[in-house]
Amino acid sequence: MAVITRVPIDGYLADFLAGGSAVSDDPVTRRRQYRTVWISDIHLGTRGSNAEMLIDFLDHVDSDTMYLVGDIIDGWRLKKKFYWPATHNDIVWRILKRAKRGTRIVFIPGNHDEMFRQFAGLNFGGVEIRRQAVHETADGRRLLVLHGDEFDAITLSHRWLAHLGDAAYTMMMTLNRWVNGYRRAMRLPYWSLSKHAKKKVKNAVEFISNFETVMAREAGARGVDGVIAGHIHTADARTIGGIEYYNDGDWVEGCTALVEHFDGRMEILHWADEIARRDADARASAVRAAA
Numbered sequence: 230m231a232v233i234t235r236v237p238i239d240g241y242l243a244d245f246l247a248g249g250s251a252v253s254d255d256p257v258t259r260r261r262q263y264r265t266v267w268i269s270d271i272h273l274g275t276r277g278s279n280a281e282m283l284i285d286f287l288d289h290v291d292s293d294t295m296y297l298v299g300d301i302i303d304g305w306r307l308k309k310k311f312y313w314p315a316t317h318n319d320i321v322w323r324i325l326k327r328a329k330r331g332t333r334i335v336f337i338p339g340n341h342d343e344m345f346r347q348f349a350g351l352n353f354g355g356v357e358i359r360r361q362a363v364h365e366t367a368d369g370r371r372l373l374v375l376h377g378d379e380f381d382a383i384t385l386s387h388r389w390l391a392h393l394g395d396a397a398y399t400m401m402m403t404l405n406r407w408v409n410g411y412r413r414a415m416r417l418p419y420w421s422l423s424k425h426a427k428k429k430v431k432n433a434v435e436f437i438s439n440f441e442t443v444m445a446r447e448a449g450a451r452g453v454d455g456v457i458a459g460h461i462h463t464a465d466a467r468t469i470g471g472i473e474y475y476n477d478g479d480w481v482e483g484c485t486a487l488v489e490h491f492d493g494r495m496e497i498l499h500w501a502d503e504i505a506r507r508d509a510d511a512r513a514s515a516v517r518a519a520a
C-alpha cells in the first residue's frame with residue numbers, strides 16, 4: 230500500500246493561517262453569492278497591485294468555486310526587488326481561509342508565477358494547482374480556463390518582447406500613479422492612462438484582438454464552448470466565431486472579476502463601479518434615515 234506523505238509546506242501554511250492577518254477580517258454578513266468567480270493578474274509583490282480594492286472584493290463576494298487564473302504573485306518582479314506589504318499577505322490569507330471554509334479553489338499559474346507550474350496536479354492548503362482546467366457551467370457549457378501566455382508565441386514573436394512589454398507596462402503604471410496622485414490633489418476623478426493609451430495605440434489594439442481570436446480558435450479546436458483567460462489585463466466577454474471568449478481582466482488597474490451566476494449567466498464585475506454604487510446607496514439610506 231502506498232504511503233501518502235504530507236507535503237511539508239502544508240505545515241507552513243497552517244502556521245501562516247494561525248498567524249492571522251494585519252487587516253481585520255470583519256465578517257461581512259451579506260456577501261454576494263455566485264456559483265463561480267474568476268480573478269487573475271493581481272501581481273502581488275509589486276506596487277502596481279491594487280490590494281485594497283481586491284480585499285474589498287473578497288470581503289463582499291463569495292462563490293462555490295474560485296479560479297485564480299494566473300499572475301497572482303509576481304515572481305519576476307519579486308526576484309529583482311523584494312516588496313511584500315501586509316495587505317499582500319492579507320490577500321493570500323483570505324484566499325487560503327476561503328479554501329478552508331469549503332470554497333473550491335483552483336490556481337492556474339501564469340507566466341509571472343510560473344514557479345508554481347511545477348506543482349500542477351498537487352493540492353496545497355486546499356488550493357488545487359492546475360496547468361489549465363475545463364469548467365462546466367450550471368447550464369452545461371464547457372469552458373477552457375487558462376492564463377493565456379501560452380499564446381504569446383503566436384501573438385508575439387519572441388519572449389523578450391513580452392519582457393519588454395512588461396517593462397513598458399511597469400513604466401506606464403508608474404506614470405499612471407503620478408498622474409492620478411496629481412488628479413487626486415486637484416480633486417479630479419480617477420483617469421486611466423493605459424486605458425486611453427490602449428485605445429490610441431494601434432499595435433496594442435491589434436495585439437489584443439489577435440490574442441482573443443487565437444484563444445477562441447484554440448478553444449474551438451478543442452471542442453469546448455468557450456475559453457476564459459487573463460494575461461492581457463483587458464476584461465472582455467464576447468462571442469468570436471461561435472465560441473464564447475472571456476477575459477477576467479486584472480487587479481492592477483481595471484480591478485475586474487468574471488462571475489458565473491447560479492443559472493450559468495456570465496458577468497464582468499468592475500469593482501470600482503460596485504464600490505461607487507455601494508457608497509451612493511449608503512448615502513441615500515443615511516439621507517432617508519435622517520428624514
Ligand SMILES: [Mn+2]
Nearest residue numbers: 300339340460
Ligand atoms: Mn501573464
